[in-house]
Amino acid sequence: MNYKSISKLFMLGFILAFMFSSCTKEGPMGLPGIDGADGTDGADGLDGNQTCLVCHTQSNMDAITAAYMEHPHAAGSSFSYAGTRAGCAQCHSDEGYVTYVTTGAEIAPAVGAALTCATCHNNHSSLEDDISAPIYSMEAVASAAIDGKTYNYEASNLCATCHQARSTPASYYRTEATTFTRTFTGADIAAYQAHGAVGPNGSKTLNATEDTLTVVFDVPLTHVYTTSTHAGPHHGPQANMIAADMGSQIGTPFEQAHHTCINCHMHGEDGASGHSYVADIDMCNNCHGDAVDIEGIQGAIATRMAAVEAALEELGAIHVAEDGVHPMYASLPKDEWDAFWNYMCLWEDKSHGAHNPGYARQLLNQAEAALGL
DSSP states (O other): OOHHHHHHHHHHHHHHHHHHHHTOOOOOOOOOOOOOOOOOOOOOOOOHHHHHTTTOOHHHHHHHHHHHHTSHHHHOSHHHHTTTSTTTHHHHSHHHHHHHHHHOOOOOOSSOOOOOHHHHOOOGGGGGGTOSSOOSOOSOEEOSSSTTOEEOOGGGHHHHTTSSOSOOGGGGOOSSOEEEEEEEOTHHHHHHHHHOOBOTTOEEEEOTTSSOEEEEEEEOTTEEEEOOTTOSSOSOOHHHHHHTOSSSSOOOOOOOSSOOHHHHHSOOSSSTTGGGTOOOHHHHHHHHGGGOOHHHHHHHHHHHHHHHHHHHHHHTSEEEETTEEEEOOEEEEHHHHHHHHHHHHHHHHOSTTTTOHHHHHHHHHHHHHHHTO
């Protein structure tokens, strides 16, 4: 059989198969189904504009943005240097913070970026928790300095994530006597010659050209050494002041019924006043009336802090400059060093006792006793 014959047979088979398949008929239709009853119409929801525009009017959002952009959260510069360091970026940069609160990971972003609205405000799921704006998390916050401790300030947990101490005084205490040697130049020479606290057997030696001062800090077990000019609980330890747990002594936590960050620092109906974060002292009076003179309390604590500050500078524990208070490298008797630490807790808290008046007084009592005030 030749090739053409095979091709003809193949085509004939294909045509027959097509004809048989085309002759296959569809079976009879089944019985019709029974229609179900219509469901009850749901209640109409609120109009989108009626809900969204409570907050998202252009004038309201403009006012919030303008107020926020003047605050150090947005206008500061810490994100430019601390915002790229793992362990710092979780509070000092937008990407670092969002990553930390959503995953718990501490990352080092390639570029530090200032905090924005979206740093704190996520989707609207948190509105189910009866707060006035969507935020990333209301979960209790783990202490960065005290193992096993958490802070639970409800909606203010967002603030407590960052506004807490990073170390405790115990992290500076030593179990062995030691010495430390440091060299100082420039303006530091005069500062350490005048007030350097070097311990019982420490020394200060100025070189022949008088451009370098070598200081040996003697640290026996009776003393504590300040290892950094950034020593202290870290900036903004307000959560710890409320909890009364960051000083050389543990105190009584501030009563939490209404003493939270948001209640005092995010007041106002227009949103803008809240995003300036300026505390409204009148709110204290609205609750306490004449029973509590918060401005009087702050004034008295500020006066006591000023006296402690002067005594610590005379000891060589701190240096006071136009831009604030700076710790100095120092070897101090433990009770005097604890006075330094307590003062730094109050200085970094910035409230002159308003965040926990009783604990502020306790820390000052110890400092004054140690310094003979």
